[in-house]
Amino acid sequence: MGAAASSALTGLSLPQLRLSLVLPGLAQPRAAWLGAAALGLAAAAALGAAAWSSRGPRWRRRRRRLQRRLRQVGTVAQLWIYPIKSCKGVPVNEAECTAMGLRSGHLRDRFWLIINEEGNMVTARQEPRLVLISLTCENDSLILSAAYTQDLILPIKAPTANVVRKCRVHGLGIEGRDCGDEAAQWITNFLKTQSYRLVYFEPHMRPRNSKQIQDAFRITDKVAYPDASPFLILSEASLADLNSRLEKKVKANNFRPNIVISGCGIHEEDSWNEILIGDVEMKRIMACGRCILTTVDPDTGIMNRKEPLETLRSYRQCDPSDQKIYGKSPLFGQYYVLEDPGTIKVGDPVYLLDQ
Structure with missing residues (x-):
């Protein structure tokens, strides 16, 4: 889970979290929380992609090597x-x-x-x-x-x-x-x-x-x-x-x-x-x-x-x-x-x- 999602969850108490899933009046907080979670997941994915890219072709070859059988x-x-x-x-x-x-x-x-x-x-x-x-x-x-x-x-x-x-x-x-x-x-x-x-x-x-x-x-x-x-x-x-x-x-x-x-x-x-x-x-x-x-x-x-x-x-x-x-x-x-x-x-x- 991304940092933005963690921050959004920290700002909600447990009762608020439960009510936001049930009461229509709390639909806006629920939407905000879901949006923050989505942003966090997107950020995590981006960081993962960046890490994969930064490791370069040599790391990817090593990963492929580990998947092969060695004799x-x-x-x-x-x-x-x-x-x-x-x-x-x-x-x-x-x-x-x-x-x-x-x-x-x-x-x-x-x-x-x-x-x-x-x-x-x-x-x-x-x-x-x-x-x-x-x-x-x-x-x-x-x-x-x-x-x-x-x-x-x-x-x-x-x-x-x-x-x-x-x-x-x-x-x-x-x-x-x-x-x-x-x-x-x-x-x-x-x-x-x-x-x-x-x-x-x-x-x-x-x-x-x-x-x-x-x-x-x-x-x-x-x-x-x-x-x-x-x-x-x-x-x-x-x-x-x-x-x-x-x-x-x-x-x-x-x-x-x-x-x-x-x-x-x-x-x-x-x-x-x-x-x-x-x-x-x-x-x-x-x-x-x-x-x-x-x-x-x-x-x-x-x-x-x-x-x-x-x-x-x-x-x-x-x-x-x-x-x-x-x-x-x-x-x-x-x-x-x-x-x-x-x-x-x-x-x-x-x-x-x-x-």
């Missing part, structure tokens, strides 16, 4: 952030899921990029030894490191005096704040091939639109320097099945997933349309077509150019109807995007949201 399909076994595109991954036990990928403290997934003098991205496809370079965070500083190389300490944020460079990632333009001459020289000295620079994507910069890269994505899906998607999911069962076909075993890091799932069937991740991990809801978009980068050994930085790619091609080709999308690239792992943000942890159950 556990696996468990989070590993979480990986790759701060610099094509460089070494950083394992974490917990990460925040944002629309543009995983975040743990100051480290964000593929928010740093190595470019050549023309501003084009450089990956392990061209420089396999990139997989030996790591970027970690310690005591509010960033640390560039690699085996047999002295570490370089960088500030968390590149100075605003540093130039903002125009870069290109898979043909699309994007900006990056230059991380300075020391970082550029460190990377150039390590690779010993040509001059390179390190840039950082700042949150106020315009991201790339995933739909311009692959039409399957939504117009709202954005990324900084990843190939196309903010999240790549792979299962331990799929990896084990691949390794059962290989002479030399490979690791999950050959495929650079963000989330590795245990406890599910082989390639079961290919069929999950929507999943729930903790309070994070994700939607599957498409499979990940694999390239020569998978043949780089993440421990040695040596590219063999054959395995595991050739074996994958023998049994993981796309349906002929999808060749316009994937061509001859074998499929391994799935691209997901965020529906509801939140935090996920190693050990979290993974639920399938029934449609």
Whole structure:
């Protein structure tokens, strides 16, 4: 009952209330009371509608989620952030899921990029030894490191005096704040091939639109320097099945997933349309077509150019109807995007949201 209705009732004693319902002479008070009650109910309805509206689409999705049946399909076994595109991954036990990928403290997934003098991205496809370079965070500083190389300490944020460079990632333009001459020289000295620079994507910069890269994505899906998607999911069962076909075993890091799932069937991740991990809801978009980068050994930085790619091609080709999308690239792992943000942890159950 609304506040106006409560006020009207307070102003009437119990005898008056009874008489107003019986005596014709009291019809006017009765009408006034009913009008006040109606106003109160209308006000309550309006407040309820406003509350519903203010909660927004995320709350409504959560309400719909509660009405669905949840079925556990696996468990989070590993979480990986790759701060610099094509460089070494950083394992974490917990990460925040944002629309543009995983975040743990100051480290964000593929928010740093190595470019050549023309501003084009450089990956392990061209420089396999990139997989030996790591970027970690310690005591509010960033640390560039690699085996047999002295570490370089960088500030968390590149100075605003540093130039903002125009870069290109898979043909699309994007900006990056230059991380300075020391970082550029460190990377150039390590690779010993040509001059390179390190840039950082700042949150106020315009991201790339995933739909311009692959039409399957939504117009709202954005990324900084990843190939196309903010999240790549792979299962331990799929990896084990691949390794059962290989002479030399490979690791999950050959495929650079963000989330590795245990406890599910082989390639079961290919069929999950929507999943729930903790309070994070994700939607599957498409499979990940694999390239020569998978043949780089993440421990040695040596590219063999054959395995595991050739074996994958023998049994993981796309349906002929999808060749316009994937061509001859074998499929391994799935691209997901965020529906509801939140935090996920190693050990979290993974639920399938029934449609």
